[in-house]
Structures are given as structure tokens and as C-alpha cells.
Amino acid sequence: xxxxxxVINHIKSYAVTYLFIALSVFFIIVSRLDLNYVASQxxxxxxxxxxxxxxxxxxxxxxxxINFAITIGAMAAQIGLLLTISWGVTGVQGILLAGxxxxxxxxxxxxxxxxxxxxxxxxxxxxxLILGYFANGAxxxxxxxxxxxxxxxxxxxxxxxxxxxQNTLNLTGSVGLYKALDGILLVPFSxxxxxxAGLIAVYGIIQYTRKSFTAQKLAFCLVGAALIAGILQIPAxxxxxSGAGGRQMIRVPVVTWLLxxxxxxxxxxxxxxxxxxxxxxxxxxxxxxxxxxxxxxRTRVIAIMISTVLAGWGQIVFMQSDGIGTFxxxxxxxxxxxxxxxxxxxxxxxxxxxxNLQALVGTFLFHSxxxxxxxxxxxxxxxxxxxxxxxxxxxxxxxxxALVIYAWRGAKKHKSGGVDLTKVEKN
Amino acid sequence: xxxxxxxxxxxxxxxYGSNAVLKDVTLRIRPGEIHxxxxxxxxxxxxxxxxxxxxxxxxxxxxxxxxxxxxGERVRIMSPMDAMEKGIGMVHQEFMLIPGFSITDNIKLNRxxxxxxxxxxxxxxxxxxxxxxxxxxxxxxxxxxxGMGIDxxxxxxxxxxxxxxxIEIAREIDKTGIKLLVFDEPTAVLTxxxxxxxxxxxxxxxxSGIAIxxxxxxLDEVMEAADNITILRDGRLVSTLKKTETTAEQLAALMxxxxxxxxxxxxxxxxxxxxxIAMSIRNLWVDMPGEVCxxxxxxxxxxxxxxxxxxAGQGKIGxxxxxxxxxxxxxxxxxxxxxxxxxxxxxxxxxxxAFVSEDRRGVGLLLDQSIEDNIVFSAMQVHRDFLKGPLxxxxxxxxxxTAEDMIQKLDIRCTSPAQATGTLSGGNQQKVCVARxxxxxxxxxxxxxxxxxxxxxxxxxxxETLVRLGREQHMTIIMVSSELQELRxxxxxxAIISEGKVAAILQPDDSDTAFGLAxxxxxxxxxxxx
Numbered sequence: 001x002x003x004x005x006x007v008i009n010h011i012k013s014y015a016v017t018y019l020f021i022a023l024s025v026f027f028i029i030v031s032r033l034d035l036n037y038v039a040s041q042x043x044x045x046x047x048x049x050x051x052x053x054x055x056x057x058x059x060x061x062x063x064x065x066i067n068f069a070i071t072i073g074a075m076a077a078q079i080g081l082l083l084t085i086s087w088g089v090t091g092v093q094g095i096l097l098a099g100x101x102x103x104x105x106x107x108x109x110x111x112x113x114x115x116x117x118x119x120x121x122x123x124x125x126x127x128x129l130i131l132g133y134f135a136n137g138a139x140x141x142x143x144x145x146x147x148x149x150x151x152x153x154x155x156x157x158x159x160x161x162x163x164x165x166q167n168t169l170n171l172t173g174s175v176g177l178y179k180a181l182d183g184i185l186l187v188p189f190s191x192x193x194x195x196x197a198g199l200i201a202v203y204g205i206i207q208y209t210r211k212s213f214t215a216q217k218l219a220f221c222l223v224g225a226a227l228i229a230g231i232l233q234i235p236a237x238x239x240x241x242s243g244a245g246g247r248q249m250i251r252v253p254v255v256t257w258l259l260x261x262x263x264x265x266x267x268x269x270x271x272x273x274x275x276x277x278x279x280x281x282x283x284x285x286x287x288x289x290x291x292x293x294x295x296x297x298r299t300r301v302i303a304i305m306i307s308t309v310l311a312g313w314g315q316i317v318f319m320q321s322d323g324i325g326t327f328x329x330x331x332x333x334x335x336x337x338x339x340x341x342x343x344x345x346x347x348x349x350x351x352x353x354x355x356n357l358q359a360l361v362g363t364f365l366f367h368s369x370x371x372x373x374x375x376x377x378x379x380x381x382x383x384x385x386x387x388x389x390x391x392x393x394x395x396x397x398x399x400x401x402a403l404v405i406y407a408w409r410g411a412k413k414h415k416s417g418g419v420d421l422t423k424v425e426k427n
Numbered sequence: 428x429x430x431x432x433x434x435x436x437x438x439x440x441x442x443y444g445s446n447a448v449l450k451d452v453t454l455r456i457r458p459g460e461i462h463x464x465x466x467x468x469x470x471x472x473x474x475x476x477x478x479x480x481x482x483x484x485x486x487x488x489x490x491x492x493x494x495x496x497x498x499g500e501r502v503r504i505m506s507p508m509d510a511m512e513k514g515i516g517m518v519h520q521e522f523m524l525i526p527g528f529s530i531t532d533n534i535k536l537n538r539x540x541x542x543x544x545x546x547x548x549x550x551x552x553x554x555x556x557x558x559x560x561x562x563x564x565x566x567x568x569x570x571x572x573x574g575m576g577i578d579x580x581x582x583x584x585x586x587x588x589x590x591x592x593x594i595e596i597a598r599e600i601d602k603t604g605i606k607l608l609v610f611d612e613p614t615a616v617l618t619x620x621x622x623x624x625x626x627x628x629x630x631x632x633x634x635s636g637i638a639i640x641x642x643x644x645x646l647d648e649v650m651e652a653a654d655n656i657t658i659l660r661d662g663r664l665v666s667t668l669k670k671t672e673t674t675a676e677q678l679a680a681l682m683x684x685x686x687x688x689x690x691x692x693x694x695x696x697x698x699x700x701x702x703x704i705a706m707s708i709r710n711l712w713v714d715m716p717g718e719v720c721x722x723x724x725x726x727x728x729x730x731x732x733x734x735x736x737x738x739a740g741q742g743k744i745g746x747x748x749x750x751x752x753x754x755x756x757x758x759x760x761x762x763x764x765x766x767x768x769x770x771x772x773x774x775x776x777x778x779x780x781a782f783v784s785e786d787r788r789g790v791g792l793l794l795d796q797s798i799e800d801n802i803v804f805s806a807m808q809v810h811r812d813f814l815k816g817p818l819x820x821x822x823x824x825x826x827x828x829t830a831e832d833m834i835q836k837l838d839i840r841c842t843s844p845a846q847a848t849g850t851l852s853g854g855n856q857q858k859v860c861v862a863r864x865x866x867x868x869x870x871x872x873x874x875x876x877x878x879x880x881x882x883x884x885x886x887x888x889x890x891e892t893l894v895r896l897g898r899e900q901h902m903t904i905i906m907v908s909s910e911l912q913e914l915r916x917x918x919x920x921x922a923i924i925s926e927g928k929v930a931a932i933l934q935p936d937d938s939d940t941a942f943g944l945a946x947x948x949x950x951x952x953x954x955x956x957x
Contacts, residue, residue, distance in 0.1 A: 269556075270554075272556050272557055273541070273553065273555060273556055273557065274541050274552065274555055274557065275553040277532065277536075277537075277539055278553070280525075280527070281536055281537070284525045284526065284528070285526075287523070288524060288525050288536070289525075289537075291507065291519075291523045292523070292538075293507075293511065293537050294536075294537050421755055
């Protein structure tokens with residue numbers, strides 16, 4: 001009985017995730033795309049987007065909802081990239097420089113966003129969304145007019161004979177930023193999978209010898225590791241990644257993956273510090289946190305600052321990996337908040353709860369639909385444009401559902417005085 | 428050197444504007460004693476505690492007069508944090524616990540034990556890792572001290588309410604240097620055995636030298652646990668007594684006693700009110716936050732004014748709100764012999780009930796609308812009055828005339844019927860609420876806290892109106908009020924609600940002691956069935 005209700009509860013709280021798993025499978029089949037292509041695209045997009053999605057976790061834990069204002073962090077990163085290109089710094093140094101410029105800018109923006117959100121408690125999600133749109137205006141002004149006019153930039157990025165920055169900038173070639181992180185070390189997927197399997201096994205054994213794992217958990221780790229290694233032995237699976245039969249060999253950009261791993265670790269570790277405890281306390285009850293002497297407003301500002309800086313760095317990771325290496329100067333940041341927010345919700349996070357795993361799973365599922373939507377739509381309706389509509393429908397729909405579920409749960413919680421009327425005996 | 432008293436609050440006076448809520452109150456607590464603080468709602472208990480804890484509400488309204496001495500030294504307590512650092516702790520009535528946290532995390536909230544490491548040495552203490560082992564050790568010890576055997580890693584959200592109270596206490600005694608603990612209605616949510624356990628824990632804490640201020644309305648618990656008792660009434664110190672020199676009856680009388688003065692003089696009814704039952708309430712449960720009813724049984728006679736009294740939070744306000752369908756309710760209510768559907772406001776109004784809500788500005792009025800629109804609004808919606816023609820347009824002439832009648836009858840002070848109700852004074856707003864209820868031509872009227880926040884003149888007028896409606900129009904009225912004196916002035920009978928149940932039905936001229944005991948729920952002892 002108890003177990004059964006647990007299962008039901010699990011399905012209830014992850015309904016959106018299961019729906020998306022089903023949809024993904026359906027779309028992959030209907031799209032009739034080569035699995036090798038789907039897999040390579042998926043890894044690429046996971047690699048590109050995971051960092052930004054992970055940047056959303058801390059504000060959610062701190063009770064500020066989905067920080068759509070990460071768009072502003074992305075803008076800070078784009079300012080950093082622009083300056084880097086203008087100064088002609090290339091390669092990893094260029095990325096590091098852009099990251100270094102992003103840090104103070106995004107921190108400052110995050111501070112201001114946090115201050116503002118503290119004045120609109122309870123409406124942070126919508127507030128940060130509108131704030132992102134507003135900031136877009138300021139960003140356009142900066143790039144159209146102020147850069148090049150008041151802040152000198154090199155001819156490489158400005159429009160010669162007019163004010164403002166060029167519409168698109170090239171990151172490839174002599175600029176040398178395209179794939180500057182991804183390209184450092186590329187390793188075939190199967191090798192990475194074996195290493196991961198090995199790490200899981202070793203982790204399990206270490207935890208077991210330190211007595212913090214039960215035998216059951218150890219067995220779970222070992223079986224999991226064996227499964228990963230085992231599946232790769234199946235020829236069809238191995239071929240999927242190895243590029244046999246004239247297909248593409250799938251390789252993993254190890255450095256970017258390590259960065260994403262570090263961010264996951266950071267998110268986990270910070271929750272074990274005094275600061276993390278404050279985030280969680282403030283997120284669950286500002287009244288109680290305040291009564292315990294926690295500076296609620298300050299804690300919230302810190303959460304948004306960290307999130308904004310991480311999102312900025314995430315945008316750099318995204319830009320160096322995206323597409324064919326062009327930087328849409330005026331538009332690259334526009335969908336950042338929307339897509340990241342939708343992705344984390346698809347993974348089963350809610351307005352007040354989120355984990356690393358949910359962020360990663362959500363990114364994976366959301367983008368599997370993105371990859372396949374166009375082909376699926378043209379196969380089903382004979383029109384690939386429907387796929388475009390579907391993407392927009394998907395992103396906004398998921399966010400709307402999450403907001404409604406949250407409001408509904410809140411309303412239910414709010415009204416009760418603490419007696420369960422269904423248990424009253426009738427005479 | 429240690430002073431005789433751990434805490435002295437001498438001559439505390441606090442005014443909000445021109446309204447004095449504390450007048451020259453003195454409270455002295457010895458180390459290791461349990462000192463009960465008694466008083467009705469509005470007697471000044473909370474304000475006194477707000478002063479003690481340096482709550483912002485005190486400082487932002489001009490501070491207070493008088494002095495506070497801790498251990499014989501004069502102190503200025505500027506904030507709750509400040510109070511905490513000076514060794515004053517509070518066990519809240521509404522739990523200050525985070526449901527999603529473990530017991531350990533809650534006990535140690537913002538007082539975590541941490542380990543420094545390389546990064547935290549540079550970037551500050553906030554980044555130090557939690558030392559979960561040390562924290563759980565402390566939590567374990569504190570839990571053992573309050574006699575709780577539960578797992579210190581359990582989540583608070585899954586625990587019974589009674590346990591939460593003990594966790595609050597464990598958190599307070601875990602604080603180092605705690606000298607004085609305030610318990611605010613700690614037994615309100617506890618079962619009888621838990622309450623007994625709590626009292627024994629309190630005695631243990633007191634025996635270890637920590638002084639306790641025990642705020643409660645349960646006189647039997649006061650007699651059981653307290654060493655000394657201070658009673659406040661209307662912001663004044665009534666008396667400080669030794670437990671050994673008093674009785675529960677004396678305490679009850681001291682809490683209530685207001686002499687013979689009535690708010691208004693009303694002639695006693697000549698004929699006895701009819702024995703016919705207008706409304707019968709059986710086993711009514713209402714889920715209203717802060718005012719839960721737990722099985723109300725009550726008969727209301729036709730044509731009488733029935734008063735409902737009791738302390739705040741005991742459930743008296745839940746009765747009209749539940750019957751009118753504003754909060755979820757279950758139970759059986761019959762109105763003039765016909766069953767009344769619950770959780771359905773429209774049916775309640777159509778059955779001839781009307782309600783003047785205690786929440787005048789929230790539920791009662793459309794503040795931006797004119798007086799006339801407010802007066803006719805309910806009648807228009809429920810009975811389709813004041814509409815004309817096939818399109819059901821507003822009949823503005825009729826509305827204006829009716830409104831002017833009402834304004835004159837109830838003496839609503841306004842510039843014109845078109846004035847927005849939001850700009851009226853509280854008393855006049857209340858009259859508009861009454862006028863609106865009357866427009867429904869109710870057979871049965873609920874009036875909840877009709878005189879809250881209005882001046883004495885308006886109070887008398889509202890009360891006189893109610894009496895007139897009862898006597899002249901034979902309307903049956905239930906009046907819910909925290910002002911006992913008011914109920915005793917105009918009601919035929921008074922039901923006292925305690926802990927969500929009817930504790931007693933009294934006559935207006937019954938003794939203060941009877942009222943005091945009923946309010947403290949003394950009769951309920953041993954008779955709980957829920």
C-alpha cells in the first residue's frame with residue numbers, strides 16, 4: 001500500500017517528465033532521422049546548454065523561482081566576447097578573458113536584479129522574465145550606439161562608417177574562439193562511457209569501504225557500471241557511436257564536460273555549506289529564516305548573483321560551441337532564459353525544487369524534441385514549419401503548466417486551518 | 428553577583444498613537460521560576476512580549492516608556508536578534524520550523540557548526556562546510572533533554588504537530604547562554620498527554636535555572652505548573668500572585684472583571700424569547716485558518732440575540748464563516764427546520780441568512796465603489812432587486828432613494844450616497860455593511876466583530892441598531908465578538924467557544940468567574956473526544 005502510493009506520488013510529480021520521454025521516443029520514430037545523427041546532435045546540445053540550465057538551480061532552491069533574468073547574464077557574457085574579439089585575443093586565452101570580463105559585469109547585474117526581485121517577492125519568476133526583456137532594450141542601445149561611439153572598439157567588430165556593432169560576428173578563423181573549449185580534447189564516446197562506468201564502480205567501492213554505502217547501493221553501482229559497459233558491446237549500439245558504415249564518429253569534448261561536471265559538483269557542495277543551508281531555509285520559509293536571524297534579502301541577492309555569473313559563463317560555453325561559429329550580436333541571448341527554464345521544468349523540477357539530475361535530464365529531453373520536431377512535423381503534416389511552431393508551443397506550454405501547478409498547490413496549502421474535514425465523523 | 432530577578436520590566440507604558448495599550452505594567456521574573464502571564468485578548472500580553480523582544484513594531488511606533496533590566500542591569504533590546512543574543516528565547520505559538528528540513532537542521536538553523544577549509548578562509552565563513560556529526564550530537568542531546576526519543580534526522584514535515592512544539596523547545600535550550608524562555612500558548616495544539624509531558628519538561632528546564640514566562644489561557648495548567656502569576660487586563664497590571672495563595676476561580680474573575688459598567692443601557696426584554704428554534708447547529712467543523720471549529724453544537728432561538736464569545740483563535744469566528752460558506756465546513760445546520768447546504772454561499776443568502784463580516788475591508792466592502800452601490804450590491808446579486816427592464820439595468824433612482832433612507836436610518840456620516848466607501852471612517856463603513864445585510868431582508872443575521880476598530884459613539888449606534896432589529900423586527904441575530912462586555916450588554920444568551928467547541932452557554936448576568944472559567948476551557952478538561 002505504502003509502496004504503491006509512493007509510486008503514484010512519483011508518477012504524479014514527474015508527470016511532465018514521463019510525458020516528454022514518451023513524446024521524445026514518438027518523435028524520434030516519426031522523424032525517421034538516423035539515430036547516429038540524433039545521438040550526435042543530442043550530445044552536442046547537451047554539451048552546449050547544460051551549463052546554463054544548471055545555473056538556474058540555486059535561485060530555485062532559494063525560493064526565487066526560475067530566474068529568467070539569466071538572459072542578463074548572457075548579455076554580460078556577450079559584452080565580454082565582443083571585447084575579446086575586438087582586442088584580438090584568441091583560443092583558450094580568449095575564452096578565459098571573456099569569462100573574466102563576464103564575472104564582475106554579471107555579478108553587478110545580478111546584484112541589481114536581486115535588489116529588484118527583493119521588492120517583488122512572490123513574483124520573482126514573472127519579474128525576472130520582464131526584466132530580461134527590459135534589459136534587452138538597454139543592451140540594444142549599448143551595442144547600437146554606445147559601443148564604437150563612447151567605448152572605442154576595433155574595426156573588426158564595428159560597422160565602418162556608422163555607429164554600433166556589426167549584426168553578426170564570426171568566431172571562426174583568425175578570431176579563434178569557435179570550439180576553443182570543445183576542441184581542446186575530443187575523445188570517442190565509447191571511451192568516455194567506459195571511463196564513466198569505471199568511475200561509478202570505483203566510487204561505489206570507495207563509499208562502501210568507508211561504510212557510507214550499504215551493500216545494496218554498492219551492488220546498484222556495480223550493476224550500473226556493468227550495464228553501461230555491456231550495452232556498448234552490442235554491435236548495433238557500438239556502431240551507433242563508432243561511425244561505422246560511413247557515418248560520423250561521435251566524440252566527446254572532454255573539457256566542456258568537465259566544466260559541466262564541476263558545476264554539478266559546485267551545486268552539490270554549496271548546499272553543504274552554511275550558505276547553502278541559508279539558501280534552503282530562505283527558500284522554504286522566509287519567516288522562519290528571518291526569525292532565526294538569517295538576512296533573507298542578502299541571501300536572495302547572493303543566490304541571484306551566483307546564478308547570473310554562472311549563466312554568463314554558460315553563455316560563453318554555448319557560443320563557442322554553437323552552430324557554425326557566428327555570433328548574432330543582437331539576438332544570441334534572446335531565448336536563453338526561455339529554453340533553459342523550459343528544459344529544467346521538463347526534467348521534473350518545479351518552481352521551488354530542482355536538482356542537478358533534473359537539469360541534465362531536462363536538457364536532454366527538451367533538446368531531443370528540438371532536434372526531431374522539424375523532421376517529425378514534415379513527415380506528419382508535410383510541412384516543416386509546423387515543427388517551428390511546435391518548438392515555441394512546447395517551451396511556453398511547459399512553463400505555463402509549471403506555473404499553474406505551483407499556483408494550484410500553493411492555493412491548496414494556503415487555505416487550510418489544519419483540520420482534515422474528510423476525517424470528521426458524521427452523526 | 429547575581430540579582431534577585433533575572434528580568435525586571437518596570438513601569439512599561441506603550442502607546443500606539445493616542446491609544447495606550449500598556450499602562451505602567453511591571454513584570455518581575457526570578458531565575459528558575461515559571462511565571463504565568465494571563466489576560467484576555469487585547470490585555471497587552473503580546474505587546475509586552477514585543478517590548479521584551481525589541482520587535483520592530485515597537486521601535487517603529489515611537490518606542491515605549493519604562494525600563495527593562497536583565498540580571499539587574501538596564502538594557503536596551505533593539506531587535507529579536509539582540510534579544511536572542513542576550514539570552515531570551517521564544518517558543519512560538521505558530522511553529523518557527525522549516526518543514527523540509529531535518530530536526531537537526533531546524534534545531535541548528537543559522538547556528539550551524541561548521542568546518543573551515545581553504546576556500547572559506549578566503550571568501551568567508553558562509554562557505555564553511557556543515558559539520559553534520561557535531562550538529563546531530565547537539566540535537567540529540569537537546570531532544571533527550573525534552574524527553575523526545577525521535578530520530579534527529581527525521582524530516583519535520585512528517586511529524587505530528589505535538590512533536591513540533593518539543594522541537595521548538597529543544598532548539599531554544601540548545602542555544603548557549605539562554606536565561607529566559609517565553610512559551611506562547613504552548614499547549615494549544617497538544618493532546619492531553621503531550622500537554623502533561625510539556626509541563627514536566629517546563630519544570631525540568633526551570634529546575635536547571637532557566638526562567639520561564641508561560642502565556643496561556645488554560646487556568647488548570649497555570650495551577651499545575653506556575654510558581655507565580657501576573658494578570659493583565661486592558662493594558663494594566665491587575666495583580667501578581669503566588670500560585671499557592673490563589674485559586675483558578677479567583678484568577679478567572681481577575682482576568683474578566685470589569686465591574687458593572689455596560690457599553691450601552693438596554694432595557695431587559697419583557698417577554699421571554701420564543702422557545703422555537705431558528706437555527707440548530709450539530710457537529711459543525713470549520714477549516715478556517717486560525718479559527719478552527721471542532722464540533723460545534725448550538726441551538727438558536729427565534730428572535731433572540733445570541734452572543735458568541737471566547738478568546739481569539741478559539742474558533743468563534745469560524746462559526747459564521749463556516750455556515751455562510753466562506754470556509755470549508757462539514758456538519759448539520761438546520762435553518763427554521765430546513766436543512767441548510769454548507770459550502771454554498773449563494774444558497775445561504777437565498778435561505779434568508781445575512782452576514783456582516785469581521786473583515787470589513789476585505790470581505791465586507793467594495794472600497795472603491797460608492798456607498799449606494801455597496802448597500803444594494805448583495806440584494807442585487809442575490810434577489811435581483813434594484814434592476815429594471817429586460818436588460819436588467821441598474822434602477823439608479825430606486826437605488827439612490829433606498830440608499831438615502833438607509834443613510835438616514837443608520838446615521839451614516841457622508842457627503843453623499845455617491846461617496847466611495849473607502850473614504851469613510853471605520854464606524855461608518857461598518858454601518859454600510861449593516862445596511863447592506865439589511866437590504867437582503869434577512870430572517871437571520873450574523874454579525875461578526877461589529878465594533879472592532881470603531882469609536883465609542885459609532886459602537887453604541889451599531890449595538891442599538893442590532894437591538895432594535897431584534898426587538899422590533901424580530902430578527903434572530905448571532906453576534907460574535909471579542910468584547911465580552913458588549914455581549915453582556917445586548918445579548919439574551921452568550922455561548923463561550925473554547926478550543927473549537929462550545930464550552931458553556933451563559934446568561935449575561937452570570938459571574939465574571941463563570942465567564943473566565945469558560946474561556947479558559949476549564950470545563951472541557953477530560954471531556955475531549957476529537
